[in-house]
Amino acid sequence: MKIFSKYPVLFAVFTAAVLFILFQCKTDKHQPINEDLGTVKNEISKTNTAFEKQINELMALVSRNADEKAIQTKFEELRITYKKMEWAVEYFLPNSARFINGPALPEIEMDEHTELEPEGLQVLEELFYPYTPENKDEAVRYLKKLINKSNTIKTNFQAITISKDQIFDAARQEIFRISSLGISGFDTPVSGTFLKEMPYSLEAVQLTLQQISTEKSKEKALKDINSAIGAAVNVLKKNTDRNTFDYVNFIPGHLNKITSLLLEFKKQEAIPDIEVTSALSKSAATFFSKNAFNPNAFVPGKEFAFSDEKAALGKKLFNDKILSNNNTRSCATCHIPEKAFTDGLAKSMSLENAELLRNTPSLNYAGFQHGQFWDMRKDDLEGQSSDVISNKEEMHGDLNIILGKINQNPDYLPEFKKIYRTSKAETWQLQNVLASYIRSLAKFNSNFDEYMRGNRSAMTENQKQGFNLFVGKAQCALCHFIPLFNGTVPPNFKKTEQEVLGTAVNGNNQSFDQDLGRGKFHQTVEALQHSFKTPTLRNISKTAPYMHNGGYKTLKEIMNFYNKGGGKGFGFKVENQTLSDTPLQLSDQEMDLVIDFMGALNDR
Incomplete structure (x- = not known):
């Protein structure tokens, strides 16, 4: 707003109007604002007006002690209205979106070691399902906060300029959001109304594309998109039961089809790419396309960008004992390829053959996480590699000494010179080549991937049933997000989540494991204790034993732990447990089916 400081105080009363006009006339660097894009903003404004109206109506119901059913019905209407503008709010106002429809968990400010109170629709859901009059004051307080967020939407969309490429990008992200968070019920964990809401999200995208389309696509890609969305909506309206919905056919048969058609729409409308590095490639037709994910979205800087040459050099060093103090251990000693780069032991072993604190994590797909090690103490793979090398119990290496050896080695020095165009290898370069090799380990070639790419014989019938349970009744996809199956949150993939499960010492679930996890580095943040x-669950059947402590020998023990409601389900006092303690009521056969599906996540 500093550009408007030149206006005299005399005209302050007209500031809001002047700002509105100036922003509307401003030229976007991608594509200029036009009448159709103004229509998009008007639709967002209209939806937000309805959103605020419904918040007030819900507040009135709560204030006059209406019955639970009336409150829940109005709340579901409110959620549906938000879904109609979710595509825009999530894209243009991500910080606000977190407090409108984010998880009912504290937002952690890591640098300040503080927690921000959760608020928004998911917090209200917990108050309304079930609803008791004792929740009235809290519900009113959160509804007032939600009105403030609605005002934020109003103010920002009056001021900002949006372009056609941004609108398309936002609409595309919404379909991918539906394909991961939406399809799992991520934002309705208590009520489970997500299948009822999804048609409104899809139709909002459909309307938005219609508003920005021209004659170039109306009888081609847009027509096909309208047909595909219509077909998806028809399926959703026929079955809204999360436990019996056919996810395994709906994703490839409908959602993947829509995301593929979006690229054709983009091509026909000549819409340019947004010039921002993102985890999901702008050219990916679906979540499951080959090379859909860009490892460079997870590197600490441009100079760390992935290349096959770096990965090849990193592989040599990964398997070379030159990285350890006494030349007796390489990275591959504890990260064995046949075991999905784990070691098969309950806990890692030190150089002196003593048991360390935690289980050796898999390196497969580690490149698609913001946070390395079980406790996430390093932000990226570059930091992870140096931490392990210099750890006196693991490799006890000295980076300066190692670099001295590399710079005198005729097999390594020329390769470093060729890749980095420097006279000698440097510390960050050593870290980078090792990290690049690890980034290359994500193959995305499992039977599940093949099935989602159209090969309907790639998974067995049991595995298909297992996937439907995985997403539905077992609720695994609430934390292990499709398609990476880890805690990196789609569709932006800018944050990796941690969870408090209430993990026991072992699969007998008799005593609580006291490891503070990430909480060790944030001791004043209650939400992070034991987190x-x-x-990732990709290649999970190769990485036994399980959990951070290696205390669970089999996937059946893991499934039993989740089925009972985690640590709380076994009577542990874990006040900050993020895993729902409500038993899943999975039968023994159903647990076996989920395990069978997880076998389809093994790379070939």
Whole structure:
């Protein structure tokens, strides 16, 4: 707003109007604002007006002690209205979106070691399902906060300029959001109304594309998109039961089809790419396309960008004992390829053959996480590699000494010179080549991937049933997000989540494991005590034993732990447990089916 400081105080009363006009006339660097894009903003404004009206109506119901059913019905209407503008709010106002429809968990400010109170629709959901009059004051307080967020939407969309490429990008992200968070019920964990809401999200995208389309696509891609969304909506309206919905056919048969058609729409409308590095490639037709994910979205800087040459050099060093103090251990000693780069032991072993604190994590797909090690103490793979090398119990290496050896080695020095165009290898370069090799370990070639790419014979019938349980009744996809199956939150993939499960010492679930996890580094933040990174489930059947402590020998023990409601389900006092303590009521056969599906996540 500093550009408007030149206006005299005399005209302050007209500031809001002047700002509105100036922003509307401003030229976007991608594509200029036009009448159709103004229509998009008007639709967002209209929806937000309805959103605020419904908040006030819900507040009135709560204030006069209406019955639970009336409150829940109005709340579901409110959620549906938000879904109609979710595509825009999530894209243009992500910080606000977190407090409108984010998880009912504290937002952690890591640098300040503080927690921000959760608020928004998911917090209200917990108050309304079930609803008791004792929740009235709290509900009113959160509804007032929600009105403030609605005002934020109003103010910002009056001021900002939006372009056609941004609108398309936002609409595309919404379909991918539906394909991961939406399809799992991520934002309705208590009520489970997500299948009822999804048609409104899809139709909002459909309307938005219609508003920005021209004659170039109306009888081509847009027509096909309208047909595909219509077909998806028809399926959703026929079955809204999360436990019996056919996810395994709906994703490839409908959602993947829509995201593929979006690229054709983009091509026909000649819409340019947004010039921002993102985890999901702008050219990816679906979540499951080959090379859909860009590892460079997870590197600490441009100079760390992935290349095959770096990965090849990193592989040599990964398997070379030159990185350890006494030349007796390489990275591959504890990260064995046949075991999905784990070691098969309950806990890692030190150089002196003593048991360390935690289980060796898999390196497969580690490149798609913001946070390394179980406790996430390093932000990226570059930091992870140096931490392990210099750890006196693991490799006890000295980076300066190692670099001295590399710079005198005729096999390594020329390669470093060629890649980095420097006279000698440097510390960050050593870290980078090792990290690049680890980034290359994500193959995305499992039977599940093949099935989602159209090969309907790639998974067995049991595995298909297992996937439907995984997403539905077992609720695994609430934390292990499709398609990475880790805790990196789609569709932006800018944050990796940690969870508090209430993990026991072992699969007998008799005593609580006292490891503070990430909480060790944030001791004043209650929400992080005993929290651990959510790892990928890709190749999970190769990485036994399980959990951060290696205390669970089999996937059946893991499924039993989740089925009972985690640590709380076994009577542990874990006040900050993020895993729902409500038993899943999975039968023994159903647990076996989920395990069978997880076998389809093994790379070939």
